[in-house]
Amino acid sequence: MANSTNKLNDIQLRNWVAQRKPIARSDGGGLTFTLSGSGTATWVLRYRLGTRHNGQAVRRELTLGNYPDISLREARILAGKHRAAIDGGDDPAIDKQSEKTRVRADWTIRELVKDYQDKVLVEPDYAADTIEYRKSDYEQVILPHLGSRLTSSVTSIDIVGMVVEAKRTWTVSKRILTSASMLFDHACGQMLIPANPCTGIRLSAIMGPRPPVRQRIMLQEDELRALLPDIDIIGIENALAFRILLATCVRGIELASAKKENLFLDRGVWWIPDEAVKTRKGFLVPIVPVVAAWFEALIDLSGESTYLLPARQERRRRKHQGDIHVGTTTLWAAFKRAFDRQDIPIRHFTPHDTRSTAKGHLRNMGVSREISEIALNHTLKGMEAIYDVREEIPERRQALAMWADFLIACETGMSPSHASKPTISNIIQFRKVAGIHS
Known part of the structure; x- marks a missing residue:
């Protein structure tokens, strides 16, 4: 020098x-x-x-x-x-x-979780319900078991022990393991640890084979005729929400988080934005007149809230520091109470069964497999996915109009032949090269 x-x-x-x-x-x-x-x-x-x-x-x-x-x-x-x-x-x-x-390697798991939630687990990268259940896994399982541990000291044995001690169902345990793996992937990216301790862990080795997945059910016409005339028994707002959910074929979170600003009832459409969609790609839902009337009734009941279905409990509003939509389980909690009271004389069904019900009846009405999948906002593959980029799909609107008329017939006691039933002759059958997945 x-x-x-x-x-x-x-x-x-x-x-x-x-x-x-x-x-x-x-x-x-x-x-x-x-x-x-x-x-x-x-x-x-x-x-x-x-x-x-x-x-x-x-x-x-x-x-x-x-x-x-x-x-x-x-x-x-x-x-x-x-x-x-x-x-x-x-x-x-x-x-x-x-x-x-x-x-940095001396970070505790608690510090790691905070960093991960602040930097990664945010909208619009993740849907609101995904963020909610990931945070639930961290707060209810991972932090109580590992929160005070140094990130660099956690091993695969610790992860297995956490899953065993949590005593959750097979499906929830799988989710917890995934949440933990995502967290430690973040730790690797932050150069806190050289490898993810969740790598190589198989839940089947801990809890045995996955139990059989419950098969979706399709509510039959007689069940819909028994359910819909007295649907207001679960509450006016819940009944309107259920009718809309069934008629539009959307997912529960997409309806629960709907904002009134995305409803264009004069044009007969509802825009579901990217952040509310499982596939992270927004889409238009056709709204036929009878369904628009249900939306208008909910808007009247929603007051000054931004949301179509505002939170009803002050505790939820305080938690989110103001205006927020209902919880994703609100509607199904109302159904559970009605089933427990034996007020509903049909098979128990789950939120996703509304979509399988719509799918089955649309097929029975002669709607093509491809259009029935589009009605459920399932993603096209192959050449159709590349070239069919329409936001407004007339075939989808016609199929949903048929489905809404069928639901009205079930609720009012009319026979399907008495309901106004649009022709399906122009519902186009796509070529077999178009694959569909959910």
């Missing part, structure tokens, strides 16, 4: 800072005073290592701190200590980076 040192003085430093012009001035021995255009003054130690790579000395820079937090005198003392270490074969820049990594 150069022998000439102590080239700078305090008067120079103060003048340079006052001028706020970018500069870099050497004090000698590699110690450099730098000033950015924004006025940030920093001490940097520039040095060369004794080892060589491809015949060139390895150049390094080490930031010592900011001026005037570190005075000229203090900067010279720090630089001298580091130069002595460099002469002894150390590399202070690498040592500083290692220290940063070590400090």
